[in-house]
Amino acid sequence: MTMAAGRETDAAQIVPQLSEDLLMKLYRGPLEEVPWRGFLQALIAEIGCDNAAISLQLSRKGLASVTIWGETPPVAREMARDIGTIHAEMGDMDPMSNALKRTGEVMLLEEVATPEGLEQDEFFLAVMKPYGIHQALGMYVSEPGGLECNLGLTQRGEGFQFTAEHKVFMTRLRPHVAQALQLFSRIQRDESEIEILTDTLDRLTIATFILDGRGKLLRANNAATTMIDRNETFRLAQDRLKIDGRVDARRFAEVIDQAIAARLDEPGETFVRAFRCAEPANEGRGVLIRSIRRERHVSVDASPAVVVYATDPAPATSFEQLIATLFDLTPSEAGLAALLTQGFSLSEAAAEAGLTESTVRSYSKRIFAKMGVSRQAELIRLILRSVAILG
Numbered sequence: 001m002t003m004a005a006g007r008e009t010d011a012a013q014i015v016p017q018l019s020e021d022l023l024m025k026l027y028r029g030p031l032e033e034v035p036w037r038g039f040l041q042a043l044i045a046e047i048g049c050d051n052a053a054i055s056l057q058l059s060r061k062g063l064a065s066v067t068i069w070g071e072t073p074p075v076a077r078e079m080a081r082d083i084g085t086i087h088a089e090m091g092d093m094d095p096m097s098n099a100l101k102r103t104g105e106v107m108l109l110e111e112v113a114t115p116e117g118l119e120q121d122e123f124f125l126a127v128m129k130p131y132g133i134h135q136a137l138g139m140y141v142s143e144p145g146g147l148e149c150n151l152g153l154t155q156r157g158e159g160f161q162f163t164a165e166h167k168v169f170m171t172r173l174r175p176h177v178a179q180a181l182q183l184f185s186r187i188q189r190d191e192s193e194i195e196i197l198t199d200t201l202d203r204l205t206i207a208t209f210i211l212d213g214r215g216k217l218l219r220a221n222n223a224a225t226t227m228i229d230r231n232e233t234f235r236l237a238q239d240r241l242k243i244d245g246r247v248d249a250r251r252f253a254e255v256i257d258q259a260i261a262a263r264l265d266e267p268g269e270t271f272v273r274a275f276r277c278a279e280p281a282n283e284g285r286g287v288l289i290r291s292i293r294r295e296r297h298v299s300v301d302a303s304p305a306v307v308v309y310a311t312d313p314a315p316a317t318s319f320e321q322l323i324a325t326l327f328d329l330t331p332s333e334a335g336l337a338a339l340l341t342q343g344f345s346l347s348e349a350a351a352e353a354g355l356t357e358s359t360v361r362s363y364s365k366r367i368f369a370k371m372g373v374s375r376q377a378e379l380i381r382l383i384l385r386s387v388a389i390l391g
């Protein structure tokens with residue numbers, strides 16, 4: 001063995017190991033109230049440095065990043081807030097972040113700029129120096145959805161030194177960070193989609209329940225929650241949505257099962273069924289059940305799978321609003337669908353709506369795809385059957 005090979009072996013032996021506890025905390029990070037706080041604290045203990053931080057940002061210019069520290073930086077809260085504001089304004093000037101993104105490597109701060117150069121750097125002076133950062137080691141990771149992450153280790157004094165072995169450690173950690181970032185992004189997108197959906201439906205005052213692939217309730221908007229609280233038609237039993245009355249309950253359960261099964265069998269199609277309650281106690285309430293298209297084939301589905309809409313016996317929702325809500329159409333698409341339901345041809349609908357025929361044809365293709373139909377006659381039949389029951 002050569003002396004050089006011996007030195008490489010010795011260096012490899014002193015590289016900190018990726019412990020099972022550290023990786024568990026990394027993968028658990030997306031579920032924490034403060035994402036990855038536990039992981040960052042474990043990373044600090046593993047490396048022996050002063051602090052560690054994760055900076056998250058969507059890859060669109062002008063969007064401020066969010067920084068999560070393992071330990072609270074040693075500055076007053078007001079100063080930290082001011083530094084955060086400056087960071088948001090000057091983020092694209094960060095020399096460390098720019099170098100990491102450009103090279104794709106794990107880098108030391110000293111590899112990015114000399115001490116003299118940093119003292120001339122506006123970002124370093126305004127953001128990093130107030131924290132007392134003397135050394136830093138960082139890496140850049142991104143995920144397919146556009147979320148970007150900078151993971152950095154920092155040291156204030158000279159009692160600790162980042163080395164090449166720490167760079168090897170971070171390189172080994174990188175694929176795990178990328179995977180955890182993708183999980184975090186997916187969770188955030190699912191939550192955001194549900195929040196947007198329920199917020200929109202709250203404004204339309206249509207009771208809306210979102211169920212997962214097991215039939216359990218994930219989310220309910222204000223109108224739906226009020227309906228449950230008042231024991232009006234709907235109730236919860238072991239987190240599952242139920243309807244009162246033997247006949248209505250059996251029919252409701254059957255259609256929910258059909259929607260879930262259809263979603264599993266035909267992930268690209270939309271299942272829609274509507275009925276009006278038959279039990280006197282339910283006052284003829286209209287119910288529509290629609291499957292949510294899924295992106296992946298999974299046998300156990302805990303993501304949003306089915307939407308249940310319920311209206312009062314005499315709802316005060318316009319025809320276009322109801323169509324938009326039930327079939328996830330934009331206002332323009334709903335307006336065109338309403339015209340097509342009235343028997344207008346595409347050219348007549350274009351003239352009525354003040355749009356070009358090419359625009360109307362583009363809208364109609366999107367409408368057909370969202371509603372799972374291929375012809376205008378099918379669209380009319382589906383809308384009239386659903387809206388007649390609910391509206």
